Amino acid sequence: MTDRDASAEPDRSATDGASAIELARRCDNSGRWGADDQRGTLNHITPDVVVAAAGLVRLGVTVSLAKPVATRPGPTNPRPAWHVMHLETERPYATADSIHLQIHGLANTHLDALGHMFLDGVGYNGRRAADVVDMAGLRALDVAALRAGIVTRGVLLDVAAATGRPWLEPTAPVTQADLEAAEDLAGTRVRAGDAVFVHVGLEARERVQGDEDPSVRAGLTLDAVAWLHARSVAVYSGDCIEQFPDSPGAVPMPLHQLGIARMGLVLLDCPSMTELVATCHRLQRWEFLLTVAPLVIEGGTGSPVNPLAVF
Amino acid sequence: MTDRDASAEPDRSATDGASAIELARRCDNSGRWGADDQRGTLNHITPDVVVAAAGLVRLGVTVSLAKPVATRPGPTNPRPAWHVMHLETERPYATADSIHLQIHGLANTHLDALGHMFLDGVGYNGRRAADVVDMAGLRALDVAALRAGIVTRGVLLDVAAATGRPWLEPTAPVTQADLEAAEDLAGTRVRAGDAVFVHVGLEARERVQGDEDPSVRAGLTLDAVAWLHARSVAVYSGDCIEQFPDSPGAVPMPLHQLGIARMGLVLLDCPSMTELVATCHRLQRWEFLLTVAPLVIEGGTGSPVNPLAVF
């Protein structure tokens, strides 16, 4: 581990409840990329990072990381999306349809805009909710600010595999140490501009054990979020977010509150991980070209997406 | 032009109305990639094509080809999309929203599924509309069959620039000769697996002349569609489709009827071209890595998308 830049490591003691505020201050990227910046950690994806990521495409194999748009109700989907086939009476004969879906929740794969979350009334880059949130849509930090999409290196951090188990329990914390163990397994170091995909085995567990109570979930601890900051991660994704139920304390949802609202960290929620994990293990490759392209919803707080991993 | 494979050229005389049926027969890819194939011309995108396309990324510059989701009414948008900001009363403070949009039409950038169009009751790969089209969604040829997305070389064919004008008139045909002139301008040859983007200057014309009657539009002729087949194009896109109003004859909508329903050609409708064209001219590069990732709408006839061009 000599190649680690020690100065980049967060102080683990800082993750005590009492010092969450201090941590928030330390992770705050406000002003880092200019007073008007709305792209947050995507700024870590420099042109060099993009070019290097494209260089990872050696086999021409593509894997979709999207779940199907969730039109059926279930424990994680109380308000199913509508997909309606339209009557078409004009000729020549075409088919047409429409969709109605909510952006967030636990059912659809989606990208969070930076204006999705605020902490103490303030979001990324010092934007106040009172100034930004409007009934017509976000006046800033909307998903349209991310319209150029994400093209970067993706790295699978298979935390479950690193522990030797198919999945973590629903109550498990995911710590900085877990992430680093998964890094060792992957044989690569997470670096500036990366999109990390953390795997705790949720889909595998649900396949075996059935649908679970979505209010109890494994997830990242404060120190793990600080580690994402220290490593200059551009995008966080995976089959876990924060621990549910929320931790007590000043920052109950560290990934959303420290991540989105202070770091300007872009979250890719609810990816489908199964095929990605199988492909990585099969190819014994843990890095790939990732592309994510949100719909350009002006004022939108996020977008459904179909992220692609290309090997 | 000695590097052209003459055998790949369509017989231009075949484009007379009388021989449209013969042309449809000749362009038919039914069975070409197996009786169960649902991906049509995306099969032209072999792993080698993907790897080569990734090699085009040299600058790390990304351009979005998506129009904003069209929530405002207009001549091309009689049924505007809804974007609704949701009331959120739980803490910590998050914002959330939903969208409701129709897939097709002239307002939103979208990818057509192969089951979007049928000719004489039969679609790509011999699938009958009566077997495939269901009130719950397409039973086959749906957009979910394209879930692995598109990663390939994109080529800008700037037909307007090749004629020396900023735009073509609304009544202009776009012929094989026009496409080849644009090829010459680009200094590259369209080849198997490419995604072509034809530019006739619609956006520029509308910026200057105001909104136009969307029922009169420049577009591809039958012979141009046959040329796409001859060149084994994987994806057609651009600021024109067929000529509107429909041509008389057996195949009034050649791109949809020959293209989708016989070739299994994947259409990327209504891209935003302005920034792409400007970037190509600025960089004097007409090829790029293209990624398109449709939402996984099971049974869906298409999907809104944000295509990315990476240079």
Added chain:
Amino acid sequence: MTDRDASAEPDRSATDGASAIELARRCDNSGRWGADDQRGTLNHITPDVVVAAAGLVRLGVTVSLAKPVATRPGPTNPRPAWHVMHLETERPYATADSIHLQIHGLANTHLDALGHMFLDGVGYNGRRAADVVDMAGLRALDVAALRAGIVTRGVLLDVAAATGRPWLEPTAPVTQADLEAAEDLAGTRVRAGDAVFVHVGLEARERVQGDEDPSVRAGLTLDAVAWLHARSVAVYSGDCIEQFPDSPGAVPMPLHQLGIARMGLVLLDCPSMTELVATCHRLQRWEFLLTVAPLVIEGGTGSPVNPLAVF
């Protein structure tokens, strides 16, 4: 039964499958109220009928016959309605929301337009589906043609109570004889312009036995539908429709096919009956003023409604 007009009685033998076509011919109200009529059996509600119905209001007691808009999924509600609270940021402080629902199905109380059903391609008053059904909505026989609503006498026909049971079994037929037994119980005769509400105890049965398979349902037989015609009923409603699964034969759905498509009978689907039945039994009154007011959806095939019974 001496006050019955024998000539108004249907020939029960006519209800054999073989004579369903003849029955359809006999029940056909095409042309009865003019070639352009779009209101069907609502024409039975003459001004005198309206005035007499208003005279039934003696207690000033109103009962709603609407189920709540069904936003939760269930066996009869595979595509739940959306009710979304909107973010409001303007002052003064108001709340606002939107609804998205499908008109038909088994979950929401709704009125069928006469263009909701066709038999052999022809609907009420000789209208051909090919002429009337358009992707933009019904060109005729739409629910907007019923915009003046329904104000008439409602009569509860408590078929379950007439048999001495709290409910009929899911497989039970409801015949002309059942309707007449319920008439005897009610002490009134169904007459021209009435809205009948047939009660077989579905809600009571489901409260006790839980949600049922909605594909097996008690319902009216052909002869019962012919009786509605003979009595010049204006509106059919109740907790049963036809028998499900469909009967074999030429007219598997007699209430929809003979009723809507030939008689021009207006159906009020999925009313909430429990409070109405309890009120009728408590007051020992089986008739009341009924008002039903569909939303004016131009081109619409029906409308959600909240029918009111006033005693």
Added chain:
Amino acid sequence: MTDRDASAEPDRSATDGASAIELARRCDNSGRWGADDQRGTLNHITPDVVVAAAGLVRLGVTVSLAKPVATRPGPTNPRPAWHVMHLETERPYATADSIHLQIHGLANTHLDALGHMFLDGVGYNGRRAADVVDMAGLRALDVAALRAGIVTRGVLLDVAAATGRPWLEPTAPVTQADLEAAEDLAGTRVRAGDAVFVHVGLEARERVQGDEDPSVRAGLTLDAVAWLHARSVAVYSGDCIEQFPDSPGAVPMPLHQLGIARMGLVLLDCPSMTELVATCHRLQRWEFLLTVAPLVIEGGTGSPVNPLAVF
């Protein structure tokens, strides 16, 4: 005017801005019908009022007061409703569709729930917005609390006709004196439980002068709202609401803020008045049976309706 109960008259001097707060206190119906009441002024509609209203039905003539569901964009309809015809592939052949609409605004005829408006954070019957307003819907004062609907006397107050003009100007105030002049024209006195329909000629003016700026509108003054309270009106409706733009002062929207949030006054917004006014003038009758039946949207802030006037 000797039959007027002088004690019921509001003190006109109280309508000065300075005394709006005092007026709000005086009009406050909190506790009047019990601490749990959610029906507000509908409590004025006693059984006797219902029976008397039914007695107004003498001709059997019904007039709809609903505008068509507004699916086309326009100055008062920036987010048009969707009406979508569904593809139906099952047999026998039926048509089906869905609607998606927002409850409030200036385009669709709708009934306001009492939880639609709050003043200084407090709504009708002392309910605090913080307790009542939830992302899942109103926890109290929702439109489902009005599910039994409205059956009462309607009275047309033709303010325009009383001034001898076809319409008032967009900037006109509508005062207590205007309402009383319209009463004189109608030859009846507004009394407890009535639904009043104020007519200032908006539709006639727009037919002649074209669509208007909806931000400038004639409307009721504070003293007119106090008069509604003094007369124990149950429902306010008409082609004007408050004056737009909002008046300066503590109560800029008197009908919403005093009316809904203090009196618990039920507002029926955006009725179609033209046919009603023509019918009243033709019959020389200004009173009628009114029925309004909101959809039972649990948690809903209002409902689209089709109010019926029966003469």
